[in-house]
Amino acid sequence: MGVDPILLVGAGLLGLCVGSFLNVCILRLAKEDKKQRSLFHPPSTCPRCGRRIAWRDNVPVVSWLVLRGRCRWCGQPISMQYPIIEAVVAVLWIAAMLAYGPTVRFLEAGVLGSILLGIALTDARHYLIPDEYNWTGLVIGIGLSLTAGVPGFIEGVLGAASGFALLYSVGLVGGWVFKEEAMGGGDIKMMAMVGAFVGWQGVLLTVFAGALFGSLVYVPLLILGKRKRHVPFGVFLAMGAALAFVFGPAIYDWYRRFLGAA
Structure with missing residues (x-):
């Protein structure tokens, strides 16, 4: 209909x-x-x-x-x-x-998509992800998760915590390996916000897809000798988050079937 x-x-x-x-x-x-x-x-x-x-x-x-x-x-x-x-x-x-x-899913899509667009444009221009995007999105995401009851709230909180922990860990390891800041604080807080909307599985898919999209752009630049010191990773995380939100359930289902057939 x-x-x-x-x-x-x-x-x-x-x-x-x-x-x-x-x-x-x-x-x-x-x-x-x-x-x-x-x-x-x-x-x-x-x-x-x-x-x-x-x-x-x-x-x-x-x-x-x-x-x-x-x-x-x-x-x-x-x-x-x-x-x-x-x-x-x-x-x-x-x-x-x-x-x-x-539905609530409509509101989640509209709110998250709008915030991701703002983050992507701001980060692309200024290499900055303002806290206002992240904290506002986090509060709205957790709030909307309550509409699914306790299970939805737990999933939202777990997604936010896993998003923050994953990027924070990547930043720590990257800083130790490369002896410089490997992950901006805005990216870390952004993933907490994204996790509130897409859950812990979506966090993993977002980071994987974001890294893939970033590689598709920056590896050719490295080959051509046009390396940039600063990478607006928030742009690629935004793309990955959109992918996880829209296609995540289908991708998870395909992956489970793939593992079952292996």
Whole structure:
């Protein structure tokens, strides 16, 4: 049975609002000044002239199109990032509704996908994963796990603990072997957050897939002599987490059948 179109419209509108807020997170949370990191103050302003953006000019996607991508006051261009992020997150929430219907799983998919997108973009630009993404996601993930009762809560807590412990251990061993920081604190806390959504099995799959995706990108760079000192591992962990969330159950089932046939 298909999903009611009204629910799809509602999911899309919710996604647009989340995407608009995510734009604020992406632009502010990477700043060093704590005052500039606030997500609520000051209100949105034009990055060129500093004029406050009125509510009618802050409607996701629509306002950017109506103003043709320019500030109403100074006429200077406004980054395409704003409507693109808003549209991508809206599509994400619509896809989640199509896949899972009006369920808790839908909320988990929308929330986790939005946070992973914010983490990936921030880490790719600044080599930084702000705590606000991780702690907020961890609290929401554990909170949503309660909807499955005590077993769901235990799975969420176990996933968070295993995610933190695994990456922390990798960081310790890597630091001992390479004599330098091998795993950032943001990556470690990120995996605690991811674990709350995907469980301990998902943590293992996330780390494996993230390492695989990272290798596919950086091994060719090493061969070509274009090695980068800093690796935004959060980008690849985000990709791995998305894979674990969407395809994890099918992969676990295939793996169990493979072991049974071996």
